[in-house]
Amino acid sequence: MPEPLGEAGIGLVRPLASLTNLTTLFLDSNQISDISPLASLTSLNTLSLFDNEISNISPLSSLTNLKTLSLSNNQISDISPLSSLSNLTWLALGNNQISNVSPLESLSALAWLTLFENQITDISPLASLVNLKNLSLGNNQISDISPLASLLNLTELFLFNNEVSDISHLESLTNLNWLDLFNNPVSEIRPLRLLTNLTSPDLRGNPITQKNCPVKPESVCRF
Structure with a gap:
């Protein structure tokens, strides 16, 4: 099991550039801003850079063997370098400055994706990610969730603190x-009636007109 280098006060990763056989690297909670030396680590399949000071992720475009990548809690706005990472199955991008998610459109192997706490309004590029099982989009400015209708494999969906009012497009996500759905402007929840596998839908903070739980047992709904 590799030793994690999290919370080690690391600012420079240049000494790692020669470790080209590394397959797993954890560098969480440091002061890293320049990740260019990591571009040579093409054997990596797991890389965690959670909670650093990274804004430029261009060096990651060469790491095409990556399956797991954590970049949450950084200062990233441009995620276009990720478009080449077609083997990714797990990607964490929460708490950044992302508004354009179109570079993710080609990452069809993704099963787990988190994008909470960004500046996202348009999620249409996510419609092609049909293998997704877990999707987190909380704390954005999303109103149109129609692109989610094609994600039939979803088992967990987080849309808290957005601007969603129409949830009819969730009907297909059985x-x-x-x-x-905490804290959205949802008033009509009848579209959830077909989602018979729901265990505890969170509907709090919505202006729901009729608080009749559309799934059984009715006690599972949180209003």
């Missing part, structure tokens, strides 16, 4: 067992 594999959902967890749905978080």
Whole structure:
């Protein structure tokens, strides 16, 4: 098991550039801003850079063997270098400055994706990610969730603190067992009636006109 280098006060990763056989690297909670020396680590399949000071992720475009990548809690706005990482199955991008998610459109192997706490309004590029099982989009400015209708494998969906009012496009997501709609302008929840696998839908903070739980047992709904 590789030793994690998290919370080690690391600012420079240049000494790692020669470790070209590395397959797993954890560098969470440091002061790293320049990741260019990591471009040579093409054997990596797991890389975690959670909670650093990274804004430029261009060096990651060469790491095409990556399957797991954590970049949450950084200062990233441009994620276009990720478009070449077609083997990714797990990607964390929460708490950044991302508004354009179109570079993710080609990452069809993704099963787990988190994009909470960004500046996203348009999620149409995510419609092609049909293998997604877990998707987190909380704390953005999303109103139109129609692109999610094609994500039939979703089991967990987080949409808290957005601007969603129409949830009719969720009707097709019959594999959902967890749905978080906390704090949106949703008034009509009847579209959830077909989602019979839901265990505890969070509907709090919505102006729901009739608080009748559309799934059984009715006690599972949180209003």
